[in-house]
Amino acid sequence: MQLPWYSFHFVGIGGIGMSGLAHILLDLGYKVSGSDIKDTPLLKSLCEKGAKIYIGHKAEHINDAEVIVYSSAIKSNNIELLTAKKKKIPLISRGKMLSLFMSQKKGIAIAGTHGKTTTAAMAATMLKNAAFSPTTIVGGIINGTGLNAWLGDGEYLVAEADESDKSFLLLDTEIAIITNIDADHLDHYSNITEIETTFLKFLKKVKNTAIICGEDKRLKNLAKELDVKVYTYGFSKTNDFEARDLRLKDESYFDFYFKGENI
The missing domain is CATH 3.40.1190.10 (Mur-like, catalytic domain)
Structure with a gap:
């Protein structure tokens, strides 16, 4: 599956749906990072595949990202989303990311x-x-x-x-x-x-x-x-x-x- 970006950052990567998308990207060979408010067993398995995981949300977490994938649970005032908008980094929802996979x-x-x-x-x-x-x-x-x-x-x-x-x-x-x-x-x-x-x-x-x-x-x-x-x-x-x-x-x-x- 081909996508227009290489480096993805997930805001809310610890969610069950978001972590699944991240797993597929890692299996395809893409670079993945992500942040969430707390550590979970789901994050451990992503780390083992090579994802860079941050606990907590900070502006610098998205420095290397070409696109931001966000969960519907993330509020619009999240610092990583606000920073992405300021830097004009594309933002796509979890649902849109899934649709990109399914279209192929x-x-x-x-x-x-x-x-x-x-x-x-x-x-x-x-x-x-x-x-x-x-x-x-x-x-x-x-x-x-x-x-x-x-x-x-x-x-x-x-x-x-x-x-x-x-x-x-x-x-x-x-x-x-x-x-x-x-x-x-x-x-x-x-x-x-x-x-x-x-x-x-x-x-x-x-x-x-x-x-x-x-x-x-x-x-x-x-x-x-x-x-x-x-x-x-x-x-x-x-x-x-x-x-x-x-x-x-x-x-x-x-x-x-x-x-x-x-x-």
Whole structure:
């Protein structure tokens, strides 16, 4: 993946989404530095790959940066952001950085009010085990890997798509998986109607296939307005993908059906 800069500085690099982006850049051979208000295990793994990490925010931290990537959690009066603006160093959001990656792959974006981290981790793990070698950026540590992101050499990029600040509207998506829609992030949305409208905008940008939870009435209504292929999943026999005979022991097990046939 080719990008127009070599040296990146992340303001808020300790966040789970930001650290994932930084991992991909380091794996690609780019120079990465970053700052955060406290040390975390996520920062240790970045240091081990060669990132320069600062605890606390200071103007001099961005001296070598060609571009600044910032988290939505960072306030506009942050000294590193203010210094970058003064020096006319480009500023790009976490969502925009993810969109730059996804524009160079076939994007598989997982969105939804609840369950998107788990779903994204499952999708990435299945593709990896099936030898598709996807690039992966997830908002949590994936079981059995100790990682929240990795660079693959396949054509797909699996990423968790964040609806909280509407940044998922920036993504260039081949396939979208939507788990559900609920009233959440009402600091960014005025009501559930605006949330539904924003998800519809996201779905209408999908190029190929939308996979939605068939148990979610809001999603089923939105799907009627889409021109791309739509598949549903859930426990009901009316879904394209159906889970039957769910068994809950130490782990969960179920039989998997597609259009009524066991696969």
